[in-house]
Amino acid sequence: MRVFVRPQRAGRLLATGIPILVAALLVPSGTAFAGLLGPDVGASPNAASIRQLYYIIFALACLLFFGVAGLLVYMLVKFRARKGAVAEQIHGNNRLEVGWTVGAALLLVVISVVTLIKLPGIYNPPNSSAAGLPLTDANVLTSTGAREKLPPNRRALAIEVTGQLYAWRFTYEDGDGNNLNNVYAYEQMVVPTNTTVLLRIKSLDVAHSWWIPELGGKHDAVPGYTNFTWMKVTKPGTYLGQCAELCGRNHASMTARVRAIPPDEYQAWYNGQKERIREADRLAAAERKAQAGQQTAAATQQ
Amino acid sequence: MATEQIAAPLPRIAPVPEIVAHDVRPEQRGWISWLTTTDHKRIGIMYLVASFGFFIVGGIEALLIRLQLAQADNTLLSPQVFNALFTMHGSTMVFLFMMPLAAGLGNYLIPLMIGARDMAFPRLNALSFWLFIAGGTVFYGSLLFSPPECGWTCYAPMSETAFSPTNGVDAWIFLIHLTGIGSAIGAINFIVTVANMRAPGMGWGRLPLFVWTMLTIAVLLAISLPVVATGVTLLLTDRHFGTHFYDPSNGGSPILFQHLFWFFGHPEVYILVLPAFGIISEVLPVFARKPIFGYKAIAASTLAIAFIGSLVWAHHMFATPSPYFVLMFFMLGSYLVAVPTGVKIFNWVFTLWRGSIEFRVPLLFAAGFLVSFLNGGITGIFVATFPVDWQLHDTYFVVAHFHYVLVGGALMGFFAGIYYWFPKFTGRMLSEGLGKISFWLMLVGIWVTFLIQHSAGLSGMPRRIYEYPDINNLELYNLISTIGSFILALGILVTIVNIMRSLRAGTVAGPDPWKANTLEWFTQSPPPVNNFDVIPRVRSVEPMKDIRREIERQSREREPVGVGARADA
Structure with a gap:
């Protein structure tokens, strides 16, 4: 009888100890060790939902791991060879077989259901908040692909993300049908906070993968295809990421930054960029005119 | 009777040969005998030794990778060398270590376990082995010019000539072709051997579980290898013969390559880990001194894993532009694999239940397999959930996941097998x-x-990067990982020393040192060329147990007349 006491006590210790241990390890979230057990606190609803889903699966996984590993250790200790011990010649047990088959299936049903509940918040973009960038009729989007999801009010900021060896280019779509005068940037994407931003992800050369961990998951940039995702940054700040699909020797240096700023600052930045493009266009037009004038002058001289 | 005949004086008449044999070649000796052999045991040994050689090379590559990553912003290796190293490491471990190691064990053990005298096609068997050597030679030959830098997956269009102009990718393609043909031939050989050459009485319900898993692997290989062969052949024609299968600017599709690769690549994961499943299913009952728990459930779950596992390949592609339906299908399909895997794990754990467990080295490795593989299986649920995988995919979390499955799982299992069967292979015990x-x-x-690599991935570290900045404690995590890799390497080195020592000075094993269950222990260690002089009739999953019991019974029955018998002698 005494043999049974010890494992039971050990089991009780595990049952109380593990949740405490897990909780203790969860405390430093938000600090430098935020990524120790799970993804860092996201700054976009999709990243936040993924994190919640991750931790639900993590909790079930801990139970499963410590349960089965504990059972294994118990078996190894309890049934180690001793003098006079004779192994029982058991060939199996159909009830147990059915039991763990159904048990495993049930666990997966639970995970599937949780995933299906969490999925819309990750997959479907929400509307922009009132505190976000005021989106006018110019921001009403039409879906550019069968797989592109739009927010319910169809209003969002659309940015084309183009991967190329070894940089990311961001082109701000303005809906005027002319993409030569669009604001663009390399390396750093500037976005307004609280505003739904749709990303249309493309590649110019090989496959890349767009990933800013705190703003949602990875989406590959595959040449010949357009991939879609969205983000809605809730906190101003700079979020780091990098290409996550091997693309060549400098894959490691293909980094990206998203700088989220309040909508009014964003509008000022955007207008400034737009003005600079207009100014550059004007200068270029003047230059072309001057060159054309020189050419006609040269032609008349001949 | 037999001894009387031998003892009788031979008649002094010169024998008249009835058949005159011209051109009888003398038996080959020395290294020539190894080059020309068609004996499944010798081929098996060559597979094991060669794959272990590649394992050491791949392991050194892994240590170099870990050294480079031990510190943030390290400049030990250039990005070119680093990319070549992880390409060589991955391809070596998959195609030149684990697959041929499984082939080696299968070659050596399947005929012995089913009571056959050789494989069905001994010459094809030799061809399989030499194709594997050719593949390895071609691949490592690329070190002399320009090793591939495309990763073991070698995704197009990065592997097209426009982005990988050197011939390293071609060496990789020929590695897949040559080892692939070798494995496909070997697979057919395994299937035919198991289907036709089993000992009398060995029905499908009495096939050793290791043979079940090897048979399943052979079927998986036969299904999946032609697909990857097609995939890399199209890449070859793209690179050199002007086709555009993977070139989007000419109507090709880079996603096609990924589908063709992973249609093979995912079953491949099961091909790598199933031999370990088989080994564990043999080792646990022997050292727990009781029958395997749920023989039929384990055999059936092997088949179920293979079937479902062949239908979930696109879970490697959750981040690609894929329709919602496809993501759902491959997520739920991947969940399904967990059911037969769970069934297996519980059956293994319950094999220990009420046993009398002897803590010999094979049992230890089997237990190590169980706990490590359990972890690798559970992290599989995370990456099978596609929204979660969007965060984890192509990060060190995934690297950790599949190393738990392949090192914690497959390698631990292989080591259990090496310690378990070494006495059979060599006639000597390991220390x-x-x-x-x-x-x-x-x-x-x-x-x-x-x-700790899970944490590195969760902290934002993608795989296949040669340097990283020290943010989110990445440097600490990576340093821990590097230290661990050297502990692991030391452990492997100790086994290599053990093998070297035991080959010369190990205790002589005898035919059945473990009191095991299957037929390979019926013959001498190492077995003679013809394996068995007499093939016993098989009456259960554990023929050796039956034979031992029968011998005990007979010796008990003889006991009353024992005194008289001794007087006769």
């Missing part, structure tokens, strides 16, 4: 003491190396 040291070093090494 228990060194084996235990090796086991603990490896177990600690695996957990220290790979557990």
Whole structure:
């Protein structure tokens, strides 16, 4: 009888100890060790939902791991060879077989259901908040692909993300049908906070993968295809990421930054960029005119 | 009777040959005999030795990778060398270590376990082996010019000539072709051998579980290898013969390559880990001194894993532009694999239940397999959930996940097998003491190396990067991982020393040192060329147990007349 006491006590210790241990390890979230057990606190609803889903699966996984590993250790200790011990010649047990088959299936049903509940918040973009960038009729989007999801009010900021060896280019779509005068940037994407931003992800050369961990998951940039995702940054700040699909020797240096700023600052930045493009266009037009004038002058001289 | 005949004086008449044999070649000796052999045991040994050689090379590559990553912004290796190293490491471990190691064990053990005298096609068997050597030679030959830098997946269009102009990718393609043809031939050989050459009485319900898994692997290989062969052949024609299968600017599709690769690549994961499943299913009952728990459930779950596992390949592609339906299908399909895997794990654990467990080295490795593979299986649920995988995919979390499956799982299983069957292969025992040291070093090494890699991935570190900035404690995590990898390497080194020592000075094993269950222990160690002089009739899954019981019964029955018998002698 005494043999049974010890494992039971050990089991009780595990049952109380593990949740405490897990909780203790969860405390430093938000600090430098935020990524120790799970993804860092996201700054976009999709990243936040993924994190919640991750931790639900993590909790079930801990139970499963410590349960089965504990059972294994118990078996190894309890049934180690001793003098006079004779192994029982058991060939199996159909009830147990059915039991763990159904048990495993049930666990997966639970995970599937949780995933299906969490999925819309990750997959479907929400509307922009009132505190976000005021989106006018110019921001009403039409879906550019069968797989592109739009927010319910169809209003969002659309940015084309183009991967190329070894940089990311961001082109701000303005809906005027002319993409030569669009604001663009390399390396750093500037976005307004609280505003739904749709990303249309493309590649110019090989496959890349767009990933800013705190703003949602990875989406590959595959040449010949357009991939879609969205983000809605809730906190101003700079979020780091990098290409996550091997693309060549400098894959490691293909980094990206998203700088989220309040909508009014964003509008000022955007207008400034737009003005600079207009100014550059004007200068270029003047230059072309001057060159054309020189050419006609040269032609008349001949 | 037999002894009387031999003892009788030979008639002094010169024998008249009835058949005059011209051109009888003398039996080959020395290294020539190894080059020309068609004996499944010798081919098996060559597979094991060659694959272990590649394992050491791949392991050194892994250590170099870990050294480069031990510090943030390290400049030990250039990005070119780093990319070549992880390409060589991955391809070596998959195509030149684990697959041929499984082929070696299968070659050596399948005929012995089913009571056959050789494989069905001994010459094809030799061809399989030499194709594997050719593949390895071509691949490592690329070191002389320009090794591939495309990763073991070698995704197009990065592997097209426009982006990988050197011939390294071609060497990789020929590695897949040559080892692939070798494995496909070997697979057919395994299937035919198991289907036709089983001992009398060995129905499908009495096939050893290791043979079940090897048979399943053979079927998986036969299904999946032609697909990857097609995939890389199209890449070859793209590179050199002007086709555009993977070139989007000419109507090709880079996603096509990924589908063709992973249609093979995912079953491949099961091809790598199933031999370990088989080994564990043999080792656990022997050292727990009781029958395997749920023989039919384990055999059936092997088949179920293979079937479902062949239908979930696109879970490697959750981040690609894929329709919602496809993501759902491959997520739920991947969940399904967990059911037969769970069934297996519970059956293994319950094999220990009410046993009398002897803690010999094979049992230790089997237990190490169980706990490490359990972890690798559970992290599989995370990456099978596609929204979660969007965060984890192509990060060190995934690296940790599949190393738990392939190092904590497959490698631990293989080591259990090596310690278990070494006496059969060589006739000598491996040292228990060194084996235990090796086991603990490896177990600690695996957990220290790979557990923390989950955290590195969760902290934002993608895989296949040669340098990283020290943010989110990445440097600390990577340093821990590097230290672990050297502990693991030390553990493996101890086993290599153990093998070298035992080959010369190991205790002589005898035919059945473990009191095991299957037929390979019926013959001498190492077995003679013809394996068995007499093939016993098989009456259960554990024929050796039956034979031992029968011998005990007979000797008990003879006991009353024992005195008289001795007087006769």
